[in-house]
Amino acid sequence: MADHGEEQLLQRALELARQAFGLASPNPYVGAVIAGADGNVVGTGIYTYTGRKHAEILALEAAGEKARGGTLYINLEPHAHQGRTPPCTDALIAAGIHRVVASMADPNPKVSGRGFQQLRAAGVQVEVGQLEEQARQLNEAFARYIRQGMPFVTLKAAMTLDGKIAPPPAEALAGAEGTPAGGWVTSEIARAHVQEQRHQNDALLVGAGTILSDNPLLTDRSGRPRRRPLLRVILDSRLRLPLDSRLVESAIKDQKSDVLVFCSSADPAKKSQFERLGIRIETLPAAEADGRPDLGAILRRLAELEITSVMIEGGAAVNWAALASNLVDKVFLYYAPKILAGTGSIPFAAGTGFRHMSQAAQVKNVHLHRFGEDFAVEGYLRDPYGE
Numbered sequence: 001m002a003d004h005g006e007e008q009l010l011q012r013a014l015e016l017a018r019q020a021f022g023l024a025s026p027n028p029y030v031g032a033v034i035a036g037a038d039g040n041v042v043g044t045g046i047y048t049y050t051g052r053k054h055a056e057i058l059a060l061e062a063a064g065e066k067a068r069g070g071t072l073y074i075n076l077e078p079h080a081h082q083g084r085t086p087p088c089t090d091a092l093i094a095a096g097i098h099r100v101v102a103s104m105a106d107p108n109p110k111v112s113g114r115g116f117q118q119l120r121a122a123g124v125q126v127e128v129g130q131l132e133e134q135a136r137q138l139n140e141a142f143a144r145y146i147r148q149g150m151p152f153v154t155l156k157a158a159m160t161l162d163g164k165i166a167p168p169p170a171e172a173l174a175g176a177e178g179t180p181a182g183g184w185v186t187s188e189i190a191r192a193h194v195q196e197q198r199h200q201n202d203a204l205l206v207g208a209g210t211i212l213s214d215n216p217l218l219t220d221r222s223g224r225p226r227r228r229p230l231l232r233v234i235l236d237s238r239l240r241l242p243l244d245s246r247l248v249e250s251a252i253k254d255q256k257s258d259v260l261v262f263c264s265s266a267d268p269a270k271k272s273q274f275e276r277l278g279i280r281i282e283t284l285p286a287a288e289a290d291g292r293p294d295l296g297a298i299l300r301r302l303a304e305l306e307i308t309s310v311m312i313e314g315g316a317a318v319n320w321a322a323l324a325s326n327l328v329d330k331v332f333l334y335y336a337p338k339i340l341a342g343t344g345s346i347p348f349a350a351g352t353g354f355r356h357m358s359q360a361a362q363v364k365n366v367h368l369h370r371f372g373e374d375f376a377v378e379g380y381l382r383d384p385y386g387e
């Protein structure tokens with residue numbers, strides 16, 4: 001398919017799918033457009049978890065009889081199996097859809113290709129692969145979750161050009177409430193983009209050190225709707241989390257059960273005090289090396305809770321633990337044109353670090369983004385579609 005008009009219709013399906021950020025997880029983002037036999041758009045659909053009905057079914061319903069002889073443009077393969085809803089392929093065939101133009105196959109290896117197979121067997125023309133790169137990126141979290149049973153992990157940080165995420169803690173000048181102890185690294189437009197990223201994730205994860213130094217709220221302030229609240233995950237072996245932190249106070253006020261603390265050796269009395277206030281606490285075995293809960297075990301637990309994506313927002317100790325665990329899928333590193341210098345400033349990742357250039361984490365498929373004077377590097381440490 002090289003038709004420019006057709007590519008636009010597929011692009012529209014992708015845009016519709018993106019409107020479901022915050023509303024589809026733990027299922028994939030899907031947008032559908034049906035063009036009637038005369039080429040005009042006769043129906044569109046967006047999948048949301050609460051709405052249940054798949055995008056192609058909503059598009060068929062909107063199109064009615066005009067779907068007959070038409071073409072479906074969709075970012076993901078229609079499913080041929082009975083899930084929460086009946087197979088979409090049956091409905092497409094019954095409605096007389098003549099062609100299906102899809103960007104990619106279902107990333108779930110258990111069902112991948114079956115939808116296309118069933119459509120072809122019924123005489124429907126099927127074309128796959130147009131705008132595939134965009135479509136694969138859109139559902140990278142779903143792919144990682146459904147293929148490996150792990151959340152897709154983005155490691156995000158804001159730093160100076162010399163790789164510092166904060167000034168020396170002891171010397172940091174106190175800032176206004178709601179700002180990090182040492183001041184914001186990046187500008188407002190970069191920080192607004194972080195809110196968009198939070199919106200696209202099911203959970204955020206930080207270490208106790210960041211709570212103690214910056215007193216952050218860690219909420220999704222994109223202003224867009226989401227089905228489940230953004231889960232705020234704190235790594236805090238000994239429950240040092242202050243009761244009067246903004247995070248705890250907001251959790252008590254909102255009672256949304258959206259703060260989950262992982263500890264390993266917490267005082268039982270403090271634990272039950274937090275739990276009475278509505279803070280979820282889970283105890284995991286302490287890793288032998290450092291007495292802290294293991295990041296792999298934490299991520300597996302989050303997957304059990306149907307968390308498909310996690311954005312790690314530091315600080316330095318947690319960033320290193322994430323890199324060392326080899327469980328980071330993507331980095332999204334924001335840089336401000338500033339130089340902090342000084343040996344006491346906080347580096348992006350602390351710990352032992354990798355000992356040789358040949359062992360350094362290799363970032364692939366790199367993209368650069370501009371945010372006014374700031375910029376960001378986005379790239380992959382592993383392939384969410386890999387084995």
Ligand SMILES: NC(=O)c1ccc[n+]([C@@H]2O[C@H](COP(=O)([O-])OP(=O)(O)OC[C@H]3O[C@@H](n4cnc5c(N)ncnc54)[C@H](OP(=O)(O)O)[C@@H]3O)[C@@H](O)[C@H]2O)c1
Binds near residue numbers: 206313317
């Ligand atoms: N610019 C940015 O993007 C950004 C973002 C966040 C933070 N920061 C800065 O980073 C600094 C804080 O960094 P930090 O290194 O002190 O704190 P951190 O990485 O946020 O938290 C580290 C603490 O988390 C706990 N922890 C529990 N399980 C862990 C595990 N598996 N691996 C690692 N840590 C685990 C440990 O305390 P226990 O041993 O008591 O459990 C550890 O001391 C602050 O200056 C803050 O401003 C900057």
